[in-house]
Amino acid sequence: MDQERKNKILPYLMLMPAMAIMAIVVIYPIFSCIATSFTQEEAGGFGLENYLYFLADPMQLTNIGYTLAIVLVTVVLAVGIAYLLSIYLRFSNSRVSRWIGKLYLLPRFIPGLVAVNGMITIISNSGLLNRLSRLFGADWQLGLIYDAKGIILMNLWFNIPFATMLMGAAMSAINNSEIEAAKDVGAGKLRIFWKIILPLTYRDIFISATFVFMSNISSFTTPYLMGGNYPTMMGVTMYNLYGNQHFGRSAALSVIMFILSALSAVMYIYVNMRKDQWEKN
């Protein structure tokens, strides 16, 4: 066999094992899930019954709306706070900022279940904060547990470090020389932000938003342990449906989740492909 043909086949051969595993553990389950989602429980055969169930049932519509509301609030708060934090870490050189720079990734290394249970022992109605308040004669009932507010708080704990990490990378790509040049010609702080920092980093805002959106729309542990009974986030709804042996409906819900994630992925691709005026030559 001549060298040239060998060179052509070799990369594919090397990709084969990875592709084979992908096909078995990712691609096949996706198709099987889609097939299940069209398998009707009541009428039998194939059809849209399971999807109509989610569109027609006010309870399920509330669940989907509740999920989207929590996820959107999480995205806005997490990305907003993380953006400010990453600017601070990039441009401040104080001791505090160096410490935060070292510590902010710590939450990423704590297993999710441990973090959620830790948070519960602090914020629950008889948790640490409540017990401290009772020392001073008060009785704070934070009302965070079994409520959307608690879920959002927990989501921020998980997602701020992650988004800061993504946007921190973009911040560190900004050259000091660009900022100094702007200062030399008399630009104020606000002007530097609008004309230099934001244009160089807005793409990463959208990218972090996409990732935060996708990882939260399917979350389970946090809403299961910290959420109320109704409405429930989609991950918990799916768990309940599956537990009650509604395999078709839970498959349809995963497809709906998949479509929502795909929509945010479209935004990710669009922002990535877009070329700004100054990038064209």
Added chain:
Amino acid sequence: MKITAKMVLGVLAGAMVLTTLTSCTSTATANDGKHFTIWASGSDNVKVQFEQQVSQFNESQDEYVAELQFITSGTGAESLSSRLIAAYKSGQTNTDYDLIEASDSEMVNYLNQCGEDFFVDVDTASMENYENLNYQPSVGQGMFIPYRGTTVLLAYNSETVPNPPTTTEELYQWIKDNPGRFAYNTPSSGGAGSSFVQTSIYNFLPEEALSSADEKWSEEWDQGFDLLESLHPYMYQSAGKVVYPNKNQGTLDLLANFEIDMCPAWADMVISQKMQGTMPESIQLVQLDPAFTGNLVGFAAPSIGSNSEGAQAFMDYMLSPEAQNIALESMAALPVIDFSLLDAELVKNIESLNISEFRSSSIGDLGTEINERWDREIATLG
């Protein structure tokens, strides 16, 4: 000492030879009338219990040698009953399914699918410990020998509730008189909440309904659901909303932190957590009238096994005070023999409990239907 690749290989090879040899011996002696196999499933504490009991049994006599096959729940536990029924229906005989652990609800399932011939009749007259047995199972008499009970009881804080309710009517009145101090977990997330919901509904129905999977009973649930709805506003609240915690442990956590005064709970969970010190001493248990649901768990010897004598000897042993002590200590199982025969130190944890009966529920798929209706009608009340 340096660990070399050779040494590692040597150890591995040695281990392989050993395991091969052991498996040889066990197959060679499978049908010698001495060895028999016990099949059980469940969580780890059940396994710990059996390991102790099997080794004690094997040391206590020379006639039989028991071996344990344990299937940890969540790893194919369903397949024990499926395997067993499949083996029976495909006409296999002389298998090593000599003795199986089952609850009375599971016994209903076995007997429905395979008939009375599936299990060997036990010669109770020749069992020296049989007279100790205080409870008679409602199913499989003469073939099913219970060795422990498990039941949902009312757990309460004796400091804030010195006189706990003893009937369901008193309980409902207490709940209404003390808003926010009672909770039960969502019925689909654990047996304690499910038992509360099921008995609240089935207390309005004839007792036979609780052992029937017939769809017709679902038409008579309305009265029970009305009751649950009327209790709803008086349940535990957080952030101004009524909340039903997830999981059996969810309500127990509220009870342990004194956020509530009462909840339905599995007796063994409360007792073992008290033994570990995570549940305050002031938490007590009481059985109501009519009772929450529970089960007798025991043994039966499938007729397709090959050593029913050994199986019977083990059933006998399980009713001995020694075996009952192990069950009580390792998993806070409720003993089925008289407390006076047991280790006084262990009995302290349960002596106030006087369980007159284990009210078994076997309503099949109707249980799921109840949970769904609860999710739809009660959880959404807000």
